[in-house]
Amino acid sequence: MRRLYHMPLSPFCRKIRLVLAEKKIEVELVEERPWEKRMEYLRQNPAGLVPMLKIDDVTLSDSGAIFEYLEETYPVPPLLPQGALAKAEARRMAAWFDDKFQREVTVKLLYERVNKRIMKTGYPDSQAIKDGSQAIKYHLDYMDYLLDQRRWLAGDVMTIADFAAAAQLSCLDYISGVDWAHSEAVKDWYAKVKSRPAFRSLLADQVSGFPQPDHYADLDF
């Protein structure tokens, strides 16, 4: 039995869900609330984070390590391009969203508004939300600049970079945190990713206490 332990609005889990679906690897989704520090979960995954994947009789954690495992073991379709330099660019851009975008935008907008309420750890910090709202503009500008020269974020083929970015943006879009009017190129790119069959499961997510906004699952947003 293949199982992915996840949270619906975790960008790292969404990245792996996209990779699994694109590679047509079916998994059962199991919701795990990392802050509850379930002993049985920590035993298998000492870092205690989501996602964790059970597949091929092994247990994997860390979304980067999981991705590389899947890319090597289930190589079709590839989500890294050919050639060491092109691979480096795809990994650099994936890390941009996993690290920089996550820290500068997602932690400040999504975690303040949603995670704090779910985890009951206090009220949103308005300065953080202000900073995140400012930072996302800069990131959308950078994506706009890249997509002016490239079909996809890391080059002419779709890669893990596109999934890392779409995973982040889709979480923010769930709380109406993305101004799609900011860049036509980014909106067109997101429409392309969003319309892939691999994206369907993300569009069906429902988080208790946070109703899905109308445009979220609309392919014509």
Add this chain to the structure above:
Amino acid sequence: MRRLYHMPLSPFCRKIRLVLAEKKIEVELVEERPWEKRMEYLRQNPAGLVPMLKIDDVTLSDSGAIFEYLEETYPVPPLLPQGALAKAEARRMAAWFDDKFQREVTVKLLYERVNKRIMKTGYPDSQAIKDGSQAIKYHLDYMDYLLDQRRWLAGDVMTIADFAAAAQLSCLDYISGVDWAHSEAVKDWYAKVKSRPAFRSLLADQVSGFPQPDHYADLDF
């Protein structure tokens, strides 16, 4: 001309310096102060962080992407083990140090004590230092647990996980932030890594305003 743009006490730069030296790839080290936001640097590396590597007529950034590029292009000696599962374990442990140890320990101890002074951004936060000093014990315990069952952190061969860990610990050791008496297994492991020729350049680092403690470069610490 191969060049690594770096900071002496950046764990991510040290990890790449160890990888380069282990693979016997000679580079010129150029110190870059990311917070000065040099335009020419940002143009080549929009995330603005160190390390950045110029090699083979290309420019690479993000330490994860740089490592994977070097591993593919300069495969001898390998720093990832054979087999997808063993690779996943090496990458999981490298991410443990790059992400979790960095956030819970290094940011709280090294950044508070050193980076804030170099960057002139204020005084150390004593609560952060207290939290970091507590967290490092837990990490040393986890390493002790792993090294009780394995010769190296991710298994029976030395991998990028060992370099990611040694890069973090060596930065903290420069400010006498590691209690080597805490675990004999960790001390033995660090002595093994520290005595490799690849480590020599790290032991020669000198940071202005922060004299090297006596034990730092001593192989018999």
